[in-house]
Amino acid sequence: MVNLLKYLQIETVHKFETAYDRLCFELDKDGGLTCLRSIAPARSEDRQQPKVCSELQDGDEKAQLARQVEFYLQDARLAKSGLDELVKDVANEVEGCETKCVEVKSSESATRKAKSSYGGNVRRLSDMARVSVICDKPEDLARAFSGILGRLQPHEVRRVTNGFKSDWMPSGYRDVKVNPVVNEHVCEIQLQLRQFYELKHDQHAVYEWARELNVTAKMEAEQLFENLSREVTEEMIRLAEGNWRGTGYCLVDLLTMAGQYAKAEEGSRKGLSEAEDAFRCIEDRGSKEWREALLQESTARRNLGYALKMQGKHAEAEPLYERSQAIREEVLGPKHPDVAEVLNNRATLLKSQGKYGEAEPLYARSQAIREQVLGTHHPAVATALNNRAGLLSVLGQFAQAETLYASALEIWEKVLGPEHPNVATANNNRAAVLGRQGSYAEAARLFERSQIIHEKVLGPEHPKVATDLNNRAVMLKKQGMCAEAERLYERSQGIREKALGPEHPDVAQSLHNRAGLLKILGKFDEAEPLYKRSLSIDEKVYGPDHPEVAADLNDMAVLMESQGKCAEAVPLYRQSLGIREKTLGPEHPDVAESLNNLAGVLRSQRKFQDAEPMYERSLAIDEKVYGPDHPEVATGLNNWAALYEVQGKHAEAEPLLERSQAIREKTIGAEHLDLVDVIIRRARVCDNQAKHEEASRLFERSLDISEKNLGASHPAIAGVLNDMAESLLRQGKNVAAELLYGRALDILRASVGEEHPYFARLLRSQALSVMGQGKFEKAETLFKRLVSMSESKHGLDHAAVATDLNNLAEVLKKQGKDSEAEPLCARAIGIWTKGKGPHDRTVVTSLNHRAELSEKQMQPRSHIPPGPHLLLGGCGKGGNGGGGFRDVGREGGDCLG
Secondary structure, eight states, rough: OHHHHHHHHHHHHHHHHHHHHHHHHHHHTTTTHHHTTTTOHHHHHOSOSSSSSOOOOOSSSHHHHHHHHHHHHHHHHHHHHHHHHHHHHEEETTEEEEEEOOOOOOHHHHHHHHHHTTTTTTGOOOOOEEEEEEEEEEEHHHHHHHHHTTTTTTGGEEEEGGGGGGGTTTTTTOOOOEEEEETEEEEEEEEHHHHHHHHHHHHHHHHHHHHHHHHTTOHHHHHHTTTTHHHHHHEEEHHHTGGGGGGGGHHHHHHTTOOOOOHHHHHHHHHHHHHHHHHHTSTTTTTTTHHHHHHHHHHHHHHHHHHHHHHTTTHHHHHHHHHHHHHHHHHHHTHHHHHHHHHHHHHHHHHHHOHHHHHHHHHHHHHHHHHHHOOOOOOHHHHHHHHHHHHHHTTTOOOHHHHHHHHHHHHHHHHHHHHHHHHHHHHHHHHHHHHHOOOOHHHHHHHHHHHHHHHHHHHHHHHHHHHHHHHHHHHHHHOHHHHHHHHHEEEEEEHHHHHHHHHHHHHHHHHHHHHHHHHHHHHHHHHOOOHHHHHHHHHHHHTTSSHHHHHHHHHHHHHHHHHHHHHHHHHHHHHHHHHHHHHHHHTTTHHHHHHHHHHHHHTTTOHHHHHHHHHHHHHHHHHHHHOSSSHHHHHHHHHHHHHHHHHOOOHHHHHHHHHHHHHHHHOOTOOTTTTHHHHHHHHHHHHTTHHHHHHHHHHHHHHHHHHHHTTTTTTTHHHHHHHHHHHHHTTTHHHHHHHHHHHHHHHHHHOOOSHHHHHHHHHHHHHHHHTTTHHHHHHHHHHHHHHHHHHHHHOOOOHHHHHHHHHHHHHHHHHHHHHHHHHHHHHHEEEEEEEHHHSSSSHHHHHHHHHHHHHHHHHHGGSSSSSSSOOOTSOOTTOTTTTOOTTTTOOOOOOOO
């Protein structure tokens, strides 16, 4: 019950603020606002009460305060008659004005304000004796102001404040206040416009609620719901459904805030039907009643559009937003602030659909209207800047986005204060775009600042704090500080589960992000149940055909593919693609992601003809949506080049990689970490075309960028060293290669441990290097260790075990130990035949090797022909064996802000 009242109070305050902004807009149309703003403010150096209360020696602090209050209230009562007489004389002379006299402030009210606003200094209270002048027009108010000043001596005017000069006021309310000295007491005269006064009359009761319910002015309705349990939310909805104390009107808003979008849709459809019926009953077109009914229909269409959008029903939402905009433009005019609001809603919908080119001009127009109508320092302008920045960030225009985020932050800090939740949001968003540019440390600092604000204003267990922790974890993960990131992810999840319940979609996000970190750490068995639980929550909350569910399926598929379970990954990718095409349309960027990832797994299965048209379509979508020079286009080119690489078509891959690198250097700079992958791929392509000098230069550049961004001991450095070592192996420089492998293994051992799958991959590469140098005994030791590691991690019948058995057999054969090699080769063939079928290329090759071994056991050793044989799975990241290509930027990463 109390929480429902809190919600009503918060929403009512916002509605008053919006109503005041609308009144200012109407005033500005005919020059009234200019007239009011011409009234100059004035401040005296001494704004305290002239008299000093001297009877303060005895008694405790509370008693002293009570005596001060009574002393100055007595003065206020003496001054009140003179104040009223002064103002009535002016009102009688100025047409369109009337006086509203009120009682002297009560002792309770004076005490409360002295303590809350002035630290108990009662002398600073200037409104104990007060009176209002209500004026019909701005010109009437200006004349009344001049009449008051004409009856006072200059030294008697202690202060003049003009609320109409500000773009925004904390309560939304605006007036002109004069503080004169009357009978040796500072009083207050409020000069108010009638429309503002009538609106304020209803507002006063709302602020009384706020004080009684301990609702701060900084709280938003969304923040209230974020900290409520599901049971409390359901109770609020139940009360509204029963129209408790007339609260039925806010039921749809409550359902929307609570995330119950299907029910909100049902209520919104009913509201729209009622609004349309009411409009049809009005015959006098153009009347005030007709205008209000039409605007009510516009609001109903907007509400229904939002409920549909949040369910992923974008195509149904779009015409509703369009009609809502058309109505407001017809009734209010094209430059009304309410038109700016619906333009923003439409732009956000189009952004959700990936229609960025259509969204940008709507965001820009919304911003322009707000700046013109509300002023450049209004919080609504900051919101417009923030939203445009979000779109620019998606488009890869990070520098422009950061500039807009910084402007929004400046406005919010100035008008709302440095500890307002919107300031925390601005820090969050700016940090996110810095992270996209690779400034991870600076981004982490801003995320931490946002967390400090939220903890102070909302408390340490608030879901907003959980979001800050999540975002800090993202930056730590990108810096390779995985243990610290995991700790923050776990704390974030714990807060969300406690505050929101275990089935909330924000909990699903926490599970998803933790799973992503575990996947990076190679802890696939721990990651899988987290992904599955995240998927289960999202299916329950959103339904089986929602884009969030598609994202979960995509990431589950990525996990399967990371473990080599391509057959399990394919149907998940296809299901994700189907949902996205159905809900988002065939040309949405998320569809491009699904096509790209499905093509990647088909590439791994060597289904090249099936994969290529998917890469081509994915790239076409990205170029259409983002333009030809966007980082996502670079990623698409990268992955298409990988398809050519695995087929040995290095000449075809090279121009794609060159274009990808050029795009990235243009959009993110020449030293950004995201350049490393494409430079390494270019180096490999050059290496495979015997362009070893160029390859070496590219490898060195990739290592330099990586070490500058991450430090010399980051696990990603090991990956670069691995690629460099493979290049040296191909040139026959085995000793130099082994040194690099050793350094890479040391880095992985210290950073992620020997249980990580990358450690086994590098150890395998080192074993091959050792064998290439003829050090067969050392190679045998390494391959035996690899077999043991694979069996321990994957079980006895996994394909990785077969690969290591086959390689161990090969090195035994090199030493003439054919009798030991033959059963290992047979076991490997058995595992592969079971998993891949008897006609798979790997199985056929291994059968040939086994037959060769059987023959050679019957021949003298001197007849064994020299030369290396196929060693499966030892090519490392992107080698000739076709394994290890990494699709960058397409795995649906962590959710920021």
